[in-house]
Amino acid sequence: MRALDIEGLDVDLGGRPVLRDVRLHLDRGELVGLLGPNGAGKTTLLRAILALTRTCGGTVTVEGKPSRPGRSEIGYVPQRHEFTWDFPISVEQAVMTGRTGRLGLLRRPGVTDWRAVGDALDRVQLTGLRRRPVGELSGGQRQRVLVARALALAPRILLLDEPFAGLDLPTQELLGDLFASLASEDRAVLMTTHDLVAAVDSCSRLVLLNGRIIADGRPADLQNAELWTKTFGVSATSPLLKLVKAV
């Protein structure tokens, strides 16, 4: 059974077509980079997988079942700016909010929940900062908090939206290694990014998206310049192409 199966997905936003006939499969153990320019529909695709946006055609199947909000098989890591970082909350409490949906009304976190939070913090190496207010963390540490919050549900699939945005290269490298090892632990990881170098470096597969899937393959198989000009809408002399050849 595939971790994630998307067939013929169409999504419109405000009457405009955003995604057309998207077909994408993900297996556990894969770290897949979803690349495309602004407005290519990367975030929309993630939201469609989470069933947070209405689709007008096609199917999204998660672990053999149709997707719906609140399924604990999927861990979602939204963009960092979605989170209210000045909220008076400690790292471990912020990670615990990832289990709010699972807990349901009236129930308070118990031993199992705190253990899950502890494991998630260990996994992203934030245990030493567990009691620190989230507002005092650096960009890379904040990204780890969001990953830990998603891991608190022990998901089989991890969706990461622009995890490298606004982070320096050493931080990107550390996070890239973390995502690769999370994938190697029998999880399917899909991440959107602008950052070609980081993506090629850490991903086992790249998907080029611009409204539709332009290409899908191992980084080494995507040497054809035309794929990149088509995806990013750049000219044949764009520095992007030099970068593609270089990596």
Add this chain to the structure above:
Amino acid sequence: MSITEFLTDLLNPDLAFLPKALAIAIMSSIVCGVVGCYVVLRGMAFIGDAVAHAVFPGIAVAFVLQGSLVLGGAVAGVATALLIAVFSQNRRVKEDSIIGVFLVGAFALGIVIISQAPGYAGSLQQFLFGSITGIPDRDLYVVVGAGLVILGLVLVLHKEFVAVCLDREMSRAMGLPVFWLDIVLYVLVTLAVVISLQTIGNILVLALLITPAAAARLLTDRLGVMMLLAPVIGGTSAVVGLYLSWSYDTPVGGTIVLVATAVFLAAWLVAPRHGVLTRRRGRPVERELATGTSPHPGSGLPDPR
């Protein structure tokens, strides 16, 4: 006036309105302090302001019809809160503009309605600035009952409110009913405002919602502590404010708000980590903190401490 004299007055059967006003003022400040924490942390002070103004037409109708002011205000306030929640789903006009439209619209409606009642000028002043006399017994029960219901709902929905405050997108992904949680929070804010109107008045009620919670935020980085501190600050301001108002014959709403404002200013100056004065004194500590962090700033490595 000494504290003993104030206590004697509180127990004097001829001044029965005084303990009633004190009970209502304390209950409203506690409820506003707790609910105000969400208002301050979500940056929805403007919604509080809107709701405070929006209850006015309901009070005006209740006044004209000789009904319960608390009930009239609650109906109008909740209706406006729902309208704001529904209209702000349309992302073309931003939420603050929607709030602005309904805030002034509702207040205008209230003024037109109350002008139909003869001799409204005196009552108008009472609505706007609060009063401790003329509160019917029935309202005391309504305020205490409503206050307990609000605090109970906060206790039940706290972790959901926190999740939505922190990250709406993630909350939706977790399957939380974000829209309905917003509605419940708006309604709770409305009810907290309505029960506080009697003593504090329409214009000043916002202070009870915002000031104690903001002062508490300055004093702590922990949400649990903040939600305990805010009602304590609010309740203390209510008691001290009512005492001062009774002693010096000043308007009760204004006096309570001034006491709360003084607490806020004091917190701003001497808060343990964020205060203006303490920060200046604490410079060496900051330097130590800076050298104590990871070798690559922003590298995400765990702190050695």
